[in-house]
Amino acid sequence: MNAKDKKIYLAKANVLKALSHPTRLWMAEQLEGGERCVCEFVDAVGVDFSTVSKHLAVLKQAGIVEDEKRGKKVFYRLKVPCVLKFMSCIESVIGSERFCGCP
Amino acid sequence: MNAKDKKIYLAKANVLKALSHPTRLWMAEQLEGGERCVCEFVDAVGVDFSTVSKHLAVLKQAGIVEDEKRGKKVFYRLKVPCVLKFMSCIESVIGSERFCGCP
């Protein structure tokens, strides 16, 4: 790995890192169904408004989502929808680890 | 998000988290070309032996790679190759952020 490679892999890893939090991943998947405002996520996720806002900022900074203010609300939508295409594969990984909902 | 959803998204996020480090992502991609022993990574990455070993342990714990000891060496290989299928998409994300090698 030379310096240029390091930069590229750092950039790629940052995109993955943005998706590697349960709340952020869940929100990104919700956006597959179309744009949502911040308040909708706050209601559904059950954490502080500021926490949701910061999570969305991470996804935005990574280039995964974009936002638009309309009136009092800010709507977020997927900028690069393919980012969730590989979820069936991720599911097969956790499947291979015999993940289940059991206690 | 109920308790079961939380568990599932935590598990999925863990797989992504395992890949969200430049060194681990690079190593996972190298494994697409076939198995490698730890020492090969140490030489290429330029970081401590113990650090490489710990990174590989993270990938293993996530279910992405598996290892096999043969003689003195431990070989790692991809357990779920599809995990890297979405890299072209990740590249399009960093492309959309106008990522380049420039300073």
Next chain:
DNA sequence: TTCTTACTTGGCAAAATAGCCAAATGTTCA
């Protein structure tokens, strides 16, 4: 203009992560 709604930002403490060093383990070779 003031109030309320819908956010974002700054600050902080707790927890997790990264990478180094030193020590321990397991395997082959002399």
Next chain:
DNA sequence: TGAACATTTGGCTATTTTGCCAAGTAAGAA
């Protein structure tokens, strides 16, 4: 057996991440 090699583990510190609270901003309503 003992030395050398390949790797893992434990321990430590520096850095990053997370999530809450409080304060700040922007837009529409009264």
